[in-house]
Amino acid sequence: MRRTYALVQVALALMADASGRHWGYELSKHSGVRSGVMYPLLQRMLDEGWLHDGWETQVQVGRAKRPPRRYYELTDQGRIALGALIAEARQDARFSTLIEGQLARGLA
């Protein structure tokens, strides 16, 4: 996958909690990537096998009057790939301000 600014941003947000579940809207907020860009990016990551997705169960939804949400989790392959991507991005001057900003927020 081509290393873009949005990809690095999403990678940083995903790797901030590498073993946790991620939700579309929260991920968009944490990464700072517009949802119009992020969902296609997540789909490409799913296609690459870096993520796997699932849906909340009715138990998890509880009594809330809302449909179950879709979540994303990093696979082992994804953790390796995104780790390598972030490591490469650290060496790249294009992403230096992004990485520094994320470091300041404690995401990287």
Add this chain to the structure above:
Amino acid sequence: MISLVYHVLAWPTFFLALLVFGFAPGAALRLIVLAYKREDPRRHELISELYHVPRIERPFWVAEQLETALSEGLGGRLATWSAKRLAARRAKRPIRFLAPVAQPGRGRVLTLLWSPPVELRRADVQPNDVLVAFQQAVSTGDAKPVNFVRCSNHGPQRAVNWALLFLQLRDQLTVGAWQYADPECPQQIAEDEPSICLSFTPAAKHSTLGSSELCAVCGSNCQ
């Protein structure tokens, strides 16, 4: 042009947008996600995510989804539609399978199979048999009727929907490998029938027949 910009930015347009995306974002989103294919999980995902977007942000968030749905959803549908159309057009066209010919001769049997049967044993294949196995890869579905067109001196002969064809060849053919090619078959095949014209092209290093393409039946270049 200026008047167009004026109309786009006019107050009624602005209020309409505010009404649609601001007061009924759920309904607007439900319409927007229809751009995605029926089986696309994004349809349900976006609707469920809307409940977690703060109300103040919903109009903008829904507007963003409209942008993505137009590019991805409609784009995807358009790509699928054009692929289906292309497949349908290709299915109407005759297909030609090419295989290298090693030795000319007579009395060989060509076995044409839709796909290699599991129970086919090596012993079932006679020394002089030529086995050509292929799977229909041009269109989806196994039950698609396909005509097999034999060219002979007596005109084209057709065998429709035969799972197994034994053709008595006038010339001895040995097929080492075959490959798929997609040129127009020049045989007399009706345009509206999906057809297969089986022809053989001699392999340059084995063949003694030259480089012309040969008919499966008559063994010569009857085209």
